[in-house]
Amino acid sequence: MKLTLQTQLFPDKIHAAPLKATVERFNEAAEWLAGEAFAIKVSNKTELQKTHYALLRERFGLSAQMAVRCIAQVCEAYKRDKTKRPHFRKHAAMPFDPRMMSFKEADRVSLLTLEGRVVVPFVMGKYQAERFTNAKGQADLVLRKDGKWYLLVTVDVAVGAPIPTTDFLGIDLGIANIATDSDGNEHSGRPVERTRRKHNLQRKRLGKRNTRGAKKKLKRVAGKEARFRKHQNHVISKTLVEVAKGTGRGLAVEDLSGIRDRLPAWGKDARNRLSTWSFGQLVAFLSYKATLAGVPLVQVDPRNTSRTCHECGHCCRENRTSQAKFLCVSCGHRANADQNAARNIRAQATRKMALELAGVNSQPESPAL
Incomplete structure (x- = not known):
């Protein structure tokens, strides 16, 4: 399995200048080439190299291998969505081989x-150092807005043998509670929310002061919230994987595809909370950590998991009396709403696994209405 390890570079002024000039020239070339590729509708590396390799070297002064990597970078970006012309920022990450x-x-x-x-x-930190011996020689050079340099290095790591299991730890994701599992454990979103509000107020105050000092401070605080959120997601995902592995279970999470489009239109503050909530990041962290640990991970359809009674299966909007409370209008079952949803997610994953073991090709299902 391939992982990306972050290492921080410390170039002196003499070395930082050519590094910065190279990154800027590479992305200038990529931006130009992206326009060319989009105009002629070519996303194949071999074809684009035949027509534009010499032009890249002559026009932008790139070395032979830089030109090759530039072509590959543009083709990869173009293939992701052929309806749009790719664009490259001045200080976008530059690939190295x-x-x-x-x-x-x-x-x-x-x-x-x-x-x-x-x-x-x-x-690098201890975690990176322990895995650095398997570096593949592929990396991305990154110049952050605060002027710090990083090298994101690709490494190969061994994955754990899959745990044979038919049971799962269901995980409900949310904003008030970032994650709630089917055992009843909650990972509160309060620390993240406090950090979000703090930085939001700070951005508003600094935004009103059109001074050089305020702009510098805005640059310094930029990314702090995202880094804190990322750290929280690492901690939560590590804990959940350890619990699942320690109890011989897999992990069951919601399929969050298109979730932002499915949610209702809320007020400005709620929309801000939603836009800064890292829906996919936590699932991505869970996925790779679970793979490394040999813990199976299943994604299930999240529809109606918050409205369905885990005890009797009755589903209706009235069951969800508030953000935190669940009261089934059919059987009277009371529960924490997030815990009830997590148990529904666990039940879906268990059914899905049972069908797969029986040789039935099942599609994701939602709790019955």
Whole structure:
């Protein structure tokens, strides 16, 4: 399994200048080539290389391998959506392969620039260091808005043997509680919400002051909320995977495809909370951590999981009396709404697994109305 490890680079001023110039020139070339590829409707690397390789080298001064990577980058972006012309930001991530990059011992990396190779020191955490021996020699060079440099390195890691199981830990995702499992454990969204409100107020205050100092501070605080949210998602996903593995179960989560389009139109503050909630990130973290641990992960249809009684199966809107409370109008069952939904998700995954073991090709189903 491939993972991406983040390492921070510490180039001095002499080396930072050619690195920055190279990233900017590469993305300038990619932006131009994206327009060319879209105009002639070509997304095949071989075809585009035949017609534009020499032009890239002559027009933008890219090295041979930089031109090859530029073509590959553009084709990959274009293939994702052929109805739209791809665009590349001035400081978008620049890909490096083994011909453009090599590691020197455990704390330095040699990177190809327009002015030749530069050797730059880097640091990494314990988690990255333990897996760094399997580096593939492929990486993305990133220049953040705050001026810090990072190298996102691709590594190969072994995955755990799949756990044989027919039971699951159901997980309901939300905003008030980021995750609630079918065992009744809750991972509160309050710390994330406090951080969101704090940074939102800070952005409003700084936005009103059109000064150089305010703009600098805006740059410094930019990304803090996202990094905090990412850390929380890492902690929550790690905990859930450990619980599932420790009890010999798989993980069952909601299929969140198109969830933003399915939700109602709320007020401005609620929309802001929704737009900054990392729906897919937590599921992505759960997915790769579960794969590494050998824990099966199943996605189920989330429709009506919050309205269906886990005890009797009755489904109606009136069952959900509030954000936190569930009261079945049919059997009188009372429960925490998120916990009830998590148990429905678990039940769906269990049924889905049973059908697969029986050789029945099932489609995702929602609780019966």
